Structures are given as C-alpha cells and as structure tokens.
Amino acid sequence: MAVTVSIPTILRTHTGGEKAVEATGSTVAEIIDDLEARHGGLKTRLVKEGTLHRFVNVYVNDEDVRFAGGLEAKVSDGDTVTILPAVAGG
Amino acid sequence: MLQIRRDLVDEMVAHARRDHPDEACGVIAGPDGTDRPERFVPMTNAARSPTFYEFDSAEHFRLWREMDRNDEVPVVIYHSHTATEAYPSRTDIALASEPGAHYVLVSTRHPEQIELRSYRIVDGQVTEEPVEVVESYLFSHTGADDVPDRG
Numbered sequence: 001m002a003v004t005v006s007i008p009t010i011l012r013t014h015t016g017g018e019k020a021v022e023a024t025g026s027t028v029a030e031i032i033d034d035l036e037a038r039h040g041g042l043k044t045r046l047v048k049e050g051t052l053h054r055f056v057n058v059y060v061n062d063e064d065v066r067f068a069g070g071l072e073a074k075v076s077d078g079d080t081v082t083i084l085p086a087v088a089g090g
Numbered sequence: 091m092l093q094i095r096r097d098l099v100d101e102m103v104a105h106a107r108r109d110h111p112d113e114a115c116g117v118i119a120g121p122d123g124t125d126r127p128e129r130f131v132p133m134t135n136a137a138r139s140p141t142f143y144e145f146d147s148a149e150h151f152r153l154w155r156e157m158d159r160n161d162e163v164p165v166v167i168y169h170s171h172t173a174t175e176a177y178p179s180r181t182d183i184a185l186a187s188e189p190g191a192h193y194v195l196v197s198t199r200h201p202e203q204i205e206l207r208s209y210r211i212v213d214g215q216v217t218e219e220p221v222e223v224v225e226s227y228l229f230s231h232t233g234a235d236d237v238p239d240r241g
Contacts, residue, residue: 010187055185057147062155064147084154087115087167087188088137088144090181 001026003075005035006082014039023081028058029071031081046083047071055086092192092208093222094118094127094166101130103204106170106196109135113143113170114196119157120165126227127165127192135169142181143169166208168194176205178216186211192219 005023007015015021021039025031036043046056051070058065058073059082065073075081098118106114115135118127131153134146157163167188171179176195178186186193189212197205210217 008187010189057150059151062148062151064151066147082151082155084150085187086144086147086185087117087133087150088142088181088185089169090142090179 001075001077001079003031003077003079003081005031006080008084010085011042011045011083014042014045026075027071028052028060028065028073028075028081031075032071055088057084057086058082059084091220091222092127092166092194093125093224093227095227096223096225098127098130098166099206099223101132102168102194102196103206105132106198109170110198111140111172112138113140113172115143115145115167115169117153117164118166118168119153119160119162122161122163125165129162140172164188164191166194167191168196170196170198172198174199176207178209178211183211183214183216189213194221 002022002024004020006020007018012018023031023034023038025034032043032046046053052058052066060068060073060075060079105116108114113135116132119129119131120126121128133149135143136146137144174197176197178193178195193209193211195207195209206221208219208221210219
C-alpha cells in the first residue's frame with residue numbers, strides 16, 4: 001500500500017526539506033517503520049515506548065488515529081497520512 | 091521583531107480575557123514568506139485548563155490543511171497564562187514545534203493591565219523580541235493587501 005505522508009516543518013530536516021514523502025504499509029506502525037528505513041531518525045520523533053508520542057498527532061486522511069487504533073490504525077492505497085506535532089504548552 | 095496590527099492584538103487580548111481563568115490559544119495566519127500576521131483564528135483549548143493548553147486535534151488538522159491550500163503559515167501562535175507572567179513555561183519550550191512562528195504570550199493575571207510579549211522558540215532556545223504595534227501594514231510592506239480601504 002503506497003501512501004503519501006505529509007511531514008511537518010520541524011521534521012523536514014529528516015526528509016531533505018520535502019513536505020510530503022511516499023511510504024508503504026498497511027498500518028500506521030508499518031508506515032512509520034518504512035519512513036524510518038527511508039528517512040532515518042523520524043521514528044524516535046513519533047513513537048515512544050511502543051505508542052505514539054503523546055504530543056504528536058497522526059491523521060489518516062482527516063481522522064486522528066488516536067480514535068482509530070493508534071499505531072494499529074489501517075491505511076489503504078492512496079491514503080494521505082499527516083503528521084502534526086501538537087500545539088500545546090503550559 | 092514582531093510587527094502586528096493593533097486590531098489583532100486586541101483580538102488576542104479579548105480572547106484571553108474571555109477564556110480566563112482557563113488558558114486561551116490560537117493562531118494568526120499570514121501569507122507564506124511575508125512574516126505578516128493577518129488572519130485571526132481563535133482555537134479551542136482541548137485541555138480547558140488554567141495551567142495547560144492544547145489545540146483541539148481536529149481543528150488543528152483543518153486549519154493546517156486550510157493554510158496549506160491558501161499558501162499561509164502560522165505567523166503567530168498565541169496562548170495565555172492566567173496566573174503567571176507572559177513568559178514561556180518549561181512545557182511551552184519543550185513542546186514548541188513551529189520554529190518559524192512568533193510565540194505570543196498574553197498574561198491575564200492582572201484584570202486591568204495587559205501583558206503581551208513575543209518570543210522565538212527554536213531547539214529549546216527562547217529569544218524574546220520587540221513587538222511593534224501598528225495601525226496598518228501600509229507603510230511597512232508592499233503587496234496587494236496593502237491597498238487602503240476606500241471611503
């Protein structure tokens with residue numbers, strides 16, 4: 001399954017400045033592993049102790065995967081996966 | 091330096107006052123490459139807390155997609171502190187993820203007094219910057235949006 005992954009500004013150092021990259025996989029976890037293989041260093045920015053980092057939002061199309069199984073959320077051919085660091089603070 | 095129109099400053103302060111004692115948050119979007127805040131977008135603080143803020147994730151997604159379509163960027167990201175000074179907290183610094191944005195802090199700790207300050211937060215480094223409040227961007231930039239209103 002090939003999907004397009006939209007990369008936020010702060011992580012574009014890992015993708016040579018690209019805003020969007022291709023990745024393959026049938027779940028968010030597989031997509032992230034494939035991203036890591038192609039653009040080393042991304043995974044630790046997204047995943048912590050086997051779950052999505054609390055302050056990183058990942059969307060499949062327009063759905064926040066936190067409400068769709070987290071890392072196990074399914075992705076299909078042609079989907080768009082969007083990564084957005086939460087805008088948050090104290 | 092952050093140069094910003096007075097009406098946008100007033101909007102941020104009004105939003106912060108309205109949501110007090112909870113923290114308020116939002117974005118002022120502007121055309122990519124201009125560093126000019128133009129479009130005021132108050133966001134929902136999903137945390138609804140006096141000590142924490144977090145953009146609602148669905149609203150966040152919609153706004154970022156919309157800005158992408160419009161060739162806009164988040165020129166200003168603002169939030170309020172309701173009991174402390176307008177200076178980034180440790181959490182603000184740790185979570186700051188838009189190196190190109192001006193992080194504006196509004197403190198509502200004093201009911202009669204406005205405290206509004208602006209910072210760059212890049213790789214954990216906080217740099218305060220001056221804020222210049224202007225009536226319009228007419229004399230400071232050029233561009234199609236700078237044509238004065240008629241009448």
